[in-house]
Amino acid sequence: MHWFKLVFTDNFTRTFKLASSIDKMSSKIQKIAVFTSGGDAPGMNACIRAVTRGGIHHGLEVVGIHNGYNGMIDGEYAVLQSYQVGNIIRRGGTILKTARSERFRTKKGMAKAHAALKKHGIEAVVAIGGDGTFSGANEFTDKYEIPFIGIPATIDNDMFGTDNTIGYDTALNTVVEAVDKIRDTADAHNRLFIVEVMGKDAGFIALRSGIAVGAEAVLVPETDTHVDSLLALLAKGWKSKRTGWVVMVAEGDDAGGAFKIAEQVKEKFGHFDIRVSVLGHQQRGGAPTCMDRVLATRLGVGAIEGILEGRSKVMVGIVNNEILYTDFSKATKHHKEINKHLLELTRILS
Ligand code: F6P
Numbered sequence: 001m002h003w004f005k006l007v008f009t010d011n012f013t014r015t016f017k018l019a020s021s022i023d024k025m026s027s028k029i030q031k032i033a034v035f036t037s038g039g040d041a042p043g044m045n046a047c048i049r050a051v052t053r054g055g056i057h058h059g060l061e062v063v064g065i066h067n068g069y070n071g072m073i074d075g076e077y078a079v080l081q082s083y084q085v086g087n088i089i090r091r092g093g094t095i096l097k098t099a100r101s102e103r104f105r106t107k108k109g110m111a112k113a114h115a116a117l118k119k120h121g122i123e124a125v126v127a128i129g130g131d132g133t134f135s136g137a138n139e140f141t142d143k144y145e146i147p148f149i150g151i152p153a154t155i156d157n158d159m160f161g162t163d164n165t166i167g168y169d170t171a172l173n174t175v176v177e178a179v180d181k182i183r184d185t186a187d188a189h190n191r192l193f194i195v196e197v198m199g200k201d202a203g204f205i206a207l208r209s210g211i212a213v214g215a216e217a218v219l220v221p222e223t224d225t226h227v228d229s230l231l232a233l234l235a236k237g238w239k240s241k242r243t244g245w246v247v248m249v250a251e252g253d254d255a256g257g258a259f260k261i262a263e264q265v266k267e268k269f270g271h272f273d274i275r276v277s278v279l280g281h282q283q284r285g286g287a288p289t290c291m292d293r294v295l296a297t298r299l300g301v302g303a304i305e306g307i308l309e310g311r312s313k314v315m316v317g318i319v320n321n322e323i324l325y326t327d328f329s330k331a332t333k334h335h336k337e338i339n340k341h342l343l344e345l346t347r348i349l350s
Pocket of ligand 1: 155
């Protein structure tokens with residue numbers, strides 16, 4: 001393995017590994033598999049491309065498993081050639097399909113998956129997905145010796161061990177585009193719109209997009225929502241003749257989602273003209289943004305390098321612009337904190 005040293009102007013040095021210099025000869029692994037699992041996220045295809053071509057670059061045979069853990073159990077394996085991942089960097093969804101597998105949670109399912117991986121000569125696995133995907137992988141690798149590396153891909157951005165997950169940036173841009181349009185009609189009719197975005201346990205999408213659209217309030221699962229405070233804010237705005245309102249709410253907010261909040265507001269303020277808009281699954285689709293394509297590419301190659309270095313039971317992430325490997329047990333159990341300062345910003349600027 002080759003190393004080189006960079007000397008920075010502010011007098012600190014860091015040692016970097018040259019991606020192309022990782023020595024395949026030091027690793028016995030010849031054949032790996034890659035699959036996507038859980039809710040899809042824009043950029044999964046870009047990541048499949050990076051894993052495939054990164055693996056081939058290092059002399060590995062790369063096999064795609066279709067339909068997530070279900071396909072792993074059922075033997076849906078096919079070798080990926082470089083040309084097969086051409087031109088997918090810009091496509092939403094996942095060419096390998098995805099699933100949430102109940103069967104893989106069982107002992108029997110895991111044993112079948114192990115037998116199928118062995119039968120196909122797979123020596124290491126790259127799992128592209130979120131929390132549930134890595135919990136499964138963690139349990140599996142406790143029982144069986146095949147190395148697993150995870151790549152975080154979920155629009156929710158709720159993974160510890162990486163600043164951003166694949167798909168988050170694209171989802172944010174989708175939300176901002178949609179809510180800008182909603183804002184036009186909200187202003188035209190002097191209406192209050194309660195916009196619900198995805199995030200059953202996390203408010204990252206609601207918070208960041210809420211700032212970007214200038215939302216009057218942002219409600220997230222990470223903090224207790226007091227509808228009374230929202231009502232007070234609306235009353236204040238009403239007095240100051242504010243027209244057109246947007247309140248962003250994450251689907252998992254403790255106040256119960258957009259429709260429930262709308263009901264409570266209507267009860268107190270019958271004079272408000274309220275509409276609810278649930279953005280739904282459009283947030284999961286579409287061409288990935290530049291940010292997501294680059295993130296997916298770096299993480300895909302980072303996973304291959306991790307395998308060649310002999311790592312297992314880890315998720316590859318990027319923290320402060322550097323590749324970092326976090327144990328599955330930490331990545332799945334630790335909670336990524338929402339930025340309270342950003343939340344405060346929405347209050348100050350409302
Ligand atoms: O991928 C995560 C997520 O988008 C959550 O925010 C959402 O609650 C969930 O998936 C919905 O997924 P599905 O419709 O696939 O059950």
